[in-house]
Amino acid sequence: MGVLDGKNAIVTGAGRGLGRAYALALAAAGARVLVNDIDAAEAQAVAAAITSAGGSAAANTDSVAGWDSSRRIVQHCTDAFGPVDTLVNNAGVMRLTPVWQITEQEIDQTLAVNLKGALCLSRHALDVMLPRRAGCIINVTSGAQAGLTHRAVYGATKAALAGLTYAMALDLAPHNIRVNAISPVGQTRMAQATIEAGLADKPSWPPELVAPLVVFLASDDASYITGQVVRLAGKFLSLYSHPRSIHPVINNGGWALDDLQRYFKRTLGRCLEPVGQDQTQYHYYQGLGAPASAAAEL
Numbered sequence: 515m516g517v518l519d520g521k522n523a524i525v526t527g528a529g530r531g532l533g534r535a536y537a538l539a540l541a542a543a544g545a546r547v548l549v550n551d552i553d554a555a556e557a558q559a560v561a562a563a564i565t566s567a568g569g570s571a572a573a574n575t576d577s578v579a580g581w582d583s584s585r586r587i588v589q590h591c592t593d594a595f596g597p598v599d600t601l602v603n604n605a606g607v608m609r610l611t612p613v614w615q616i617t618e619q620e621i622d623q624t625l626a627v628n629l630k631g632a633l634c635l636s637r638h639a640l641d642v643m644l645p646r647r648a649g650c651i652i653n654v655t656s657g658a659q660a661g662l663t664h665r666a667v668y669g670a671t672k673a674a675l676a677g678l679t680y681a682m683a684l685d686l687a688p689h690n691i692r693v694n695a696i697s698p699v700g701q702t703r704m705a706q707a708t709i710e711a712g713l714a715d716k717p718s719w720p721p722e723l724v725a726p727l728v729v730f731l732a733s734d735d736a737s738y739i740t741g742q743v744v745r746l747a748g749k750f751l752s753l754y755s756h757p758r759s760i761h762p763v764i765n766n767g768g769w770a771l772d773d774l775q776r777y778f779k780r781t782l783g784r785c786l787e788p789v790g791q792d793q794t795q796y797h798y799y800q801g802l803g804a805p806a807s808a809a810a811e812l
């Protein structure tokens with residue numbers, strides 16, 4: 515017996531990479547899986563792999579990035595298997611661009627797939643989940659949510675997905691619907707692009723290592739977990755801390771410019787947070803001092 519026997523799942527962007535591994539693992543755990551990807555051949559190949567292994571799957575090729583197309587994805591699941599129990603908002607795109615070279619097209623496309631897609635899919639899935647008072651949504655963030663070089667638009671969408679996860683979890687807990695996010699690391703086409711751009715130095719872990727976390731979060735074993743961002747990087751399983759204000763300093767008369775000039779450095783100035791996913795300390799106490807190579811790019 516699998517931990518997801520009798521459940522119906524949608525995995526977006528499941529034709530390759532991490533989404534493919536999630537779809538295969540969810541099916542192996544007993545779920546019927548709608549394998550969504552705009553790449554039809556890849557989606558069909560994953561669905562065929564599941565059915566030939568004795569599982570239940572169907573392929574869907576609608577884009578997540580539209581209101582009507584995302585509704586069709588949810589409807590496809592209902593028609594093929596029944597109401598969706600688990601939605602994995604995995605589809606994502608990433609371009610590696612210094613922030614001063616970002617184009618309108620990159621902004622529109624990245625927001626549409628990564629953020630609007632997750633919002634639209636979730637909204638339509640909730641039409642099915644709310645009346646049943648059951649369901650689980652898993653969003654996919656990234657280390658880029660905390661800042662990674664040349665990933666401003668991508669990272670902004672991933673930070674937004676973390677915020678979306680917190681807010682949806684609050685709205686939906688009274689309705690018995692859980693919303694979490696994962697921050698995965700896996701060697702995929704997307705990860706390869708960062709290596710080729712010189713922004714990562716080695717291949718990361720196989721996508722299959724992340725898939726058990728998705729199965730676990732989708733299962734009743736995780737019925738006590740909501741509103742969390744769980745990171746899995748090879749053998750390292752961790753939580754992201756929730757953003758919250760820290761080190762409050764009180765000035766009874768309020769904070770005029772003069773007060774900030776006088777007191778910021780000796781209060782909050784001592785506690786400035788490291789900038790970016792890979793940093794462990796704050797680097798700019800002596801001023802920004804851009805290295806010559808970065809200045810030359812401008």
Ligand SMILES: NC(=O)c1ccc[n+]([C@@H]2O[C@H](COP(=O)([O-])OP(=O)(O)OC[C@H]3O[C@@H](n4cnc5c(N)ncnc54)[C@H](O)[C@@H]3O)[C@@H](O)[C@H]2O)c1
Pocket residue numbers: 526527528529530531532533550551552553556576577578579603604605606607608627631654655656657697698699700701702703704705718
């Ligand atoms: N690979 C990593 O290490 C890593 C790290 C952090 C986060 N992520 C996230 O994990 C998810 C999967 O990434 P991956 O590395 O497997 O990437 P990938 O490029 O290998 O796969 C992404 C899939 O999404 C599909 N897709 C793109 N636009 C779509 C759309 N509009 N509708 C439906 N499907 C669409 C693509 O066709 C592709 O098959 C993404 O959200 C990514 O941001 C990946």
